[in-house]
Amino acid sequence: MDKVLNKVLVLIVYLCSLSGIQAQDLQKIGLANQYYEQGELVKARAIFEDLSKKPKNVPQIHSRYLQVLNQLGAFEEGKKYLSRLIKQHPQVVQYQLDLGILYRKAGNDQLADQYITQTLRQIKSQKYQIISASQYLFNKHEVEHALYGYRLSREQERDPQLYALEMAEIYRRLDRKEETVGEYLNFASSNPNNINYVKNVLQNLLTEEEDLINLEELLYDRIQKHPNDNLDASLLIWVNLQQQNFYGAFVQAKALDKREKGEGQRVLEIGKIALDNNDYKNAIRIFSYLIKHYNSGINYELAKRYLIKSREELVKTTFPVDSQEISHLIEDYQKMVVEIGINERTLEALRSQALLYAFYLNRKDSAIQILTRIIDTPGINIALKSQAKLDLGDIYLLNGEPWESTLLYSQVEKLQNDQPLGYEAKLRNAKLSYYKGDFELAQGHLDILKLATSREIANNAMALSLLIQDNTVFDTTDQAMQAYANIELDLFQNKYDVALIKLETMMDQYPGHSLTDEILWLQANILLELGEFQKAVNLLSQVVQDFEYDILSDDAYFLMGTIYEEQLQNDSQAMLIYNDFLVRFPGSIYSSDARKRYRALRGDFKETPATFEENVN
Secondary structure, X not given: OHHHHXXXXXXXXXXXXXXXXXXXXXXXXHHHHHHHHOOOHHHHHHHHHHHOOOHHHHHHHHHHHHHHHHHHOOHHHHHHXXXXXXXXXXXXXXXXXXXXXXXXXXXXXXXXXXXXXXXXXXXXXXHXXXXXXXXXXXXXXXXXXXXXXXXXXXXXXXXXXXOHHHHHHHHHHOOOHHHHHHHHHHHHHHOHHHHHHHHHHHXXXXXXXXXXXXXXXXXXXXXXXXXXXXXXXXXXXXXXHXXXXXXXXXXXXXXXXXXXXXXXXXXXXXHHHHHHOOOHHHHHHHHHHHHHHOOOOHHHHHHHHHHHHHHHHHHHOXXXXXXXXXXXXXXXXXXXXXXXXXXXXXXXXXXXXXXXXXXXXXXXXXXXXXXXXXXXXXXXXXXXXXXXXXXXHHHHHHXXXXXXXXXXXXXXXXHOOOOXXXXXXXXXXXXXXXXXXXXXXXXXXXXXXXXXXXXXXHHHHHHHHHHHHHHHOOOOOOHHHHHHHHHHHHHHOOOHHHHHHHHHHHHHHOOOOOOHHHHHHHHHHHHHHOOOHHHHHHHHHHHHHHOOOOOOHHHHHHHHHHHHHHHOOOHHHHHHHHHHHHHHOOOOOOHHHHHHHHXXXXXXXXXXXXXXXXXXX
16 A cells, blocks of 8 residues: 555656746746747747757747747757757658748758749649648748648549639739639639639729739630530620629520520620610610510510610600600500509500600600509509609609699608618709799708618719709809709790700809809700700710819710710710720729710620531521
């Protein structure tokens, strides 16, 4: 019993001594780290060197000890230290990589490259080791060798998509954009669920026009090699949409839809995007295709509605507006209602029909009758009912009955409180106050609307608010502002001749007034709608030249370009303006459209290869 007790006591004493030693080493490690952080590297080195003689301390001091030796230029000591560790632990690849990195720090790049490369080759068949080694090298800024490690493993595993995300990050660090994009495409190909992530990354990565062009070329090459790869086709659609090349996106979408035996949903979405971006000709082309190939179901009904809507927008933006074409649109909307019957989509068609009657054919009674029918339809969607009430309010204003208008606007404002349509109603009430010259009340509405969740409404509110503020601050009588607001009401009511006379009077009555650029802008837009294109251009040119730093200068210059392109058919002059526009107004909201139009006129949008058109017309 005594012998057993003695052995236990000896063991306890031994363990206590070990604990004391360990505590002592931990204290030394803390002191060495403190010296390092204080910049006293020599003192830190002495303690680390002593600690390194005990293998159990190495994991806790290894990284910091090497940093001290490298900073002091003690490369021989570092080499001896690492060589000892490699001999003791040949299976720990990190020590071998650290030796290669040490050679680099010592200025021997050739030996560093040879040693690291050799180490990676030795472990290339050990997948997890080479992954770990490549990650370690990347963190140590040995990015080329990290890339080499992933390549070795990719070859060993015979999987060309392996480590795509890791390699993309390395190529990105090396600013090798083409290889970066290629690896992100590999990452998307490895799992279709990755495609949205890849699109988001590419959107941030490909910031230059040339980048998107290069990606487009790459995707065309990939599709030529693998024509049945739906993922690449989907990405090509996305690239074309980024470039606002809606026809190119449409061609790919219809081919992909046919392969997938879809119902035209993808094609429909592209048509809607083209319509929203004012590319009415391609929108018409897309919706016509859908109607021809899908002659039933919800997509047919939507395509029918959107086709007439696209034609309507094209007619309304082709100046002067052809009243005969407006009549044809009204007839087409009526045929659609008869063919499909009354539902939400055809009620929307009736809305459009009413607005055409009121604003283009001066048949306000017909418009009021149609909108009243929509509002009284049982079970109607509350948003559609509210929109019809806003339209009805507009027509009463068109008819010179502002009190009826504000009553309807206020109803919608209350019914759709804190909703986009409610904000739209408040904006129209603000405009009513503005038209009447009650600028203080208008500003009260506008101050609220500046915080609206809808960016479009907030921007419109901000624009009107600034117009009032900028042109009343130095004119306490507000006479010029009231005259201008009255002219805007005339324009809303389609009294173009009256508005032009009043604008000329304002120019004579208020020479040099801060409203001068707005007056010129309104005159130009009226003349554009009346088909006086060259006169409109002359006035817009005056805005650009005389008010270069005012808010309307980029609007005026871009509009000049579109008039030369679309109305005067002068492509060369339009190209000159678009090109100059991108230099003079690089931050304008029109920059993207100007770039697209310039490229289209230059002939940049390539024809889709014939193989993609096969069997999809």
